Amino acid sequence: MASNLTTKVLAHTGLDQGALAEKLGVRREAVNTWARGRFQPTANSRVKLKAMLGSKPANPAQKTKRKR
Numbered sequence: 001m002a003s004n005l006t007t008k009v010l011a012h013t014g015l016d017q018g019a020l021a022e023k024l025g026v027r028r029e030a031v032n033t034w035a036r037g038r039f040q041p042t043a044n045s046r047v048k049l050k051a052m053l054g055s056k057p058a059n060p061a062q063k064t065k066r067k068r
Contacts, residue, residue: 006034006041009052024048 010020017035021028024045033039041049
C-alpha cells in the first residue's frame, strides 16, 4: 500500500511532509493524502519514494507475489 510506503519514507528519512514534498516536486497536500491513504502517488513518485528507502526491502524475509 502506498500510504505505508509514504509513511516509511517519512520515518526513514526524518523529513516532514513539506520537505518530502519539496524533494519529490509535489505539493505538501499530496504527500499528506498519500500518508493518510486517501490517494496513491503517481508511478514516478513511487519510484522516487522507493529510491529514498534504498534497494533493500524493509523485511528481506518477506517476498512480494506477482499477480498473473
